[in-house]
Amino acid sequence: MSKTITISPVTRIEGHAKITIQMDDRGNVVDARFHVNEFRGFEKFCEGRLMWEMGGITSRICGICPTSHLITSAKAGDDILAVAIPETAEKLRRLITLAQWIQSHALSFFHLSSPDFLLGFDSDPATRNIFGLITKDKEFARRGIRLRKFGQDIIEVLGSRRIHTPWAVAGGVREPFDAAKRDHLLAWIPEAKETALLALTTLKSIHEQFAADIPNFGSFRSMFVGLVAPDGALEYYDGTLRVMDGSGNVIADKIDIHKYDDYIGEASESWSYLKFPYYKPLGYQKGMFRVGPLARMNICDYIDTPLAEDERKVFKAIAGKAEAVNNSFYYHYARLIELLFAVEKAEMLLHDPVMLGTNIRARAMINRRLGIGASEAPRGTLFHRYEVDENGVLQKVNLIIATAQNNLAMNRTVRQLAIQYIDGNRITEGILNRVEAGIRCFDPCLSCSTHASGRMPLHVQLLDCEGTVLSELRR
Amino acid sequence: MTTTIVIGYGNTLRRDDGAGVAAAERLARDFPGANVRTAQELHPELAEQLASCALAVFLDASVRTTNVCVTRVFPASSTHGAEGHALSPAGLLALCSALYGHAPEEAILVEIPAFECGFGETMSAETARMVDRAVHIISELLQGVTTPEIILYLVPSPSGN
8 A cells, every 4th residue: 555654844944844755555655745835925915015115025024034035125126216226235235135144044054954963863853953952062052143143233233123124125225334333243253254164164074974865865957046246256136147957057147137037937736835936948847946055056157255265166076077066965065155155245345435335325216117126045046026007006026935946856855865765654753854854955934935824843744545644743 | 140131022013913022112212221122033142142131021922811911931941942943931041041051040921912913013002001011010120119029929920820
């Protein structure tokens, strides 16, 4: 008799999901799915609101990456106003985008994934969390929390609030920066850099320890999509889209973000509220692509900060003959290189005198009926597309969220892990955690990506071929 | 360690759910030198600030009470719920203790009744009145007119004890 295993809820991710693993009558895994069963409907209820409100509304989608929504929304607003924002405003927006990377990447590594790495996939789930980490290495845990605080401090200093700040607006930003704030943030840099380097050293030291597991963590060829700077450098705020295949060939480049719809389609499945974006020229399923740190590290030609660039070169060597790193486990490595980059780049910006300028906002009326904004959120490329009437009232909204763009790849990863580790009818905590950890490589933010309400813990079900639940495990 | 930290938290876009934040903002305005924080939810970074305080006051909205209630909070003994991004007051105290070796000697949770938690930024009239009451109680505490023990004696807990 065939069976299905369900893991529900998935833990140590932002939001709630479940995993089902379908087995045949010989106990072999035939399919595995990552289901997201939250629904929020932000796109729909934003209709009828004023374009000016969208930063405040969309930043509420998420408590982890509100700043990414705020900045992307402001950029869509710039497009509707048809303005080029002042240089000071752009640099201030860049700094807060880096802060978002710092706080989110620190959370992902230190709080959510380190317990697996430092305590082991097979350790007691009751202590495989931040408290277990504190018991194992208190100073490491403290440093991680402080690094995240640095990111939050930048956001608070610039926007007067840690989360959901309304500071960025169409045309620029509301408040200027000053020397006292700059000096306060610069004082953080040595510690932040040291902690980012410590995280990298720690992660690389466990690569050998997990050598047997790593090949099973979503190792497959896919395309990679993200923004790059005009000169091909790692980009986080602006730029054009680049698409790379799993062999490292750039198959589309310098795509204006206004043309994203020509390249990215969205499919739906009845078993998940999370959409399935795909690369349109290749069609659904074949057009699977990955976004976020792994994609950005693959597609960029270089990083314009010294320590991160040195680390990128080491990262690229993982690929061997292929020129793209295709194993999803290395999302963690790429994420920490970006963390280091964000600290280095923040330091550069803080030393830039333009940051202290007072011309911070371009003002205009509604000059276009369509506005599109894009930026690199911690988890990948984020698009906001607004259609407005002559008064700026929203007629249609589309938000393409990074986590959703990884949906096909997350499902492939779950399937690969299930096939590798599940044998017969029994599912152990260690196996369950490996399947979850496969999802955590992507650091999904389900509240954002489903526009969903509520929270979702981990639930795994084992089903027979008729869909009857034979066994299940909840956490 | 003689300082008091006041942390008001909740979602200000869900009407009465923002009562804790509203109360904290009032206290910050009335006591400019006081250590008052607001947050959407309790996050691990607050542990560092708690570690240097002797008294922690948590202000939160609650649907389980119809009057302002106060309970003493102790560090959590289990790590249940430590997987997520947000913590309970007890979980935050436990994290503080685990990370820094000590937590505030005393901590209280002030629950402000919430009646309307739909979308919106305005509180119901009932909750607004309860915010006034919570602010009054904590104002006296910050002024040194009262103590946590007296508050715990005078103000009921949600169970009525």
